[in-house]
Amino acid sequence: MKRIGILTSGGDSPGMNAAICGAVIAAEQRNIEVIGVRNGFDGLLEEQFLPLSSSRVRGINSLGGTILGTSRSDRFLLPEWRRRVPDTLSSTGIDGLIVIGGNGSLRGAMALEEAGIPTVGIPGTIDNDLGGTDFTLGFITAAETAVKAVRRLTDVALSERGIFFVEVMGRNSGYIAMFVGLATGADFVNIPEAPATSEEIYTKISQAEGSAIVIWAEGCGDPSPLAEWLREELNRDIEISRIGHLQRGGTPATLDSFLGFTMGAAALYTISEGRHSIMIGTRNLQPVEVPYEVAIEPNPLPPYLQSMLLPLLNSR
Ligand code: F6P
Numbered sequence: 001m002k003r004i005g006i007l008t009s010g011g012d013s014p015g016m017n018a019a020i021c022g023a024v025i026a027a028e029q030r031n032i033e034v035i036g037v038r039n040g041f042d043g044l045l046e047e048q049f050l051p052l053s054s055s056r057v058r059g060i061n062s063l064g065g066t067i068l069g070t071s072r073s074d075r076f077l078l079p080e081w082r083r084r085v086p087d088t089l090s091s092t093g094i095d096g097l098i099v100i101g102g103n104g105s106l107r108g109a110m111a112l113e114e115a116g117i118p119t120v121g122i123p124g125t126i127d128n129d130l131g132g133t134d135f136t137l138g139f140i141t142a143a144e145t146a147v148k149a150v151r152r153l154t155d156v157a158l159s160e161r162g163i164f165f166v167e168v169m170g171r172n173s174g175y176i177a178m179f180v181g182l183a184t185g186a187d188f189v190n191i192p193e194a195p196a197t198s199e200e201i202y203t204k205i206s207q208a209e210g211s212a213i214v215i216w217a218e219g220c221g222d223p224s225p226l227a228e229w230l231r232e233e234l235n236r237d238i239e240i241s242r243i244g245h246l247q248r249g250g251t252p253a254t255l256d257s258f259l260g261f262t263m264g265a266a267a268l269y270t271i272s273e274g275r276h277s278i279m280i281g282t283r284n285l286q287p288v289e290v291p292y293e294v295a296i297e298p299n300p301l302p303p304y305l306q307s308m309l310l311p312l313l314n315s316r
Helices: 016-029 040-045 085-092 103-114 139-160 175-184 198-207 224-234 244-248 254-272 303-315
Strands: 003-008 033-037 049-052 096-101 119-123 163-168 188-190 212-217 238-242 278-283 286-291
Touching (some): 003 040, 003 085, 016 033, 016 096, 040 103, 119 254, 198 303, 254 278, 254 286
Parallel strands (some): 119 278, 163 212, 163 238, 188 212
C-alpha cells in the first residue's frame, strides 16, 4: 500500500488526535502517504482530503477533539451515496482507510469492506462500549472530567446538605457512571446494565440525613420524573446536574494519548501488511487485532464491578 486514508467519525473523543499522529509517524517510516479525510464519512462523500505529514501532526497528541473534524453522516447510511466511495478512493490513489470512531463508525467501515475497500478501525468513543478492548479512546479523559465535576458538586452537597443527581454520558453503557461512582465514593450509582428501581433509590436517599450524590448513567433514561417524585415524597430539594458535552472535550489524559498513539501506529502497520476488517483494541497495554463482528458487540462491565462493587456502593 502506498497511500492510506484516515478519518474520525461520530462523537469526537480525546485521544483521536494522538491516533492520527501515531498512524502518520508510522506511515512515514514505511514510506506510505497518509491522506486525512475531513469531517468523517461526510467528508469522504464530498472528497474533502488533507494530506498529512509528521510536521503537520506535531504536538497534536495533547489536543482534545480531532483536527480532521467529524460527523454523524446520515447520507453514508444510504447505499446510493456509499456506492460512490470506491471510485473516489481509486481516483485519489487511496488503497485503504483507517476509521477512528465508535460503534456506528465501525459499522460504516464494515460497509466499506463490503464494497471492497480495506479498512482498519480504532475505537474512538468516550463510551467504552466496544468489544475486545480494555479501553476506547477518550473514556479515561471523560471519566476524569466527570469525577472532577462530581467532586465539586460534593463540596456543595456536603455544605448545604443537598441531594444531587449527576447525569453522565455513555449511551447504553454504564462504564463512565461506574468509574465515577467508585472514584468519588458516590452514594448511589444507576447503570443501564442493572437499573435500580425507584424504591431502591428512595430507600437509599431517605436514609441520607445529610447530603447524597446519585450518579445516573444517561442510558437509564431521564432522571427528572424520579427526582420529581422524590421531591414530593421526601419534601427535600433535589438538583439534577448534567455534565453533558464537557465530558467529550479537553486535553486527553495521559493514558488516552498513549493508547491513541499506540493504536494509530498499530492500525497503520496492520493495514499496510494486508490485514483488514479489524479493529485495533488494547489488552494489558498491548495492541490487539479484534474482528469487527466482535468489536461491535457490547462491552459488558467486568463481573466484579457489576456484581460486587455496585451492590456494595448502593446498599451501604
Ligand atoms: O457516543 C458519545 C456520546 O457522547 C454519548 O455518550 C452520547 O450519548 C452521545 O455521544 C451524544 O451525542 P451528540 O453529541 O450527537 O449529542
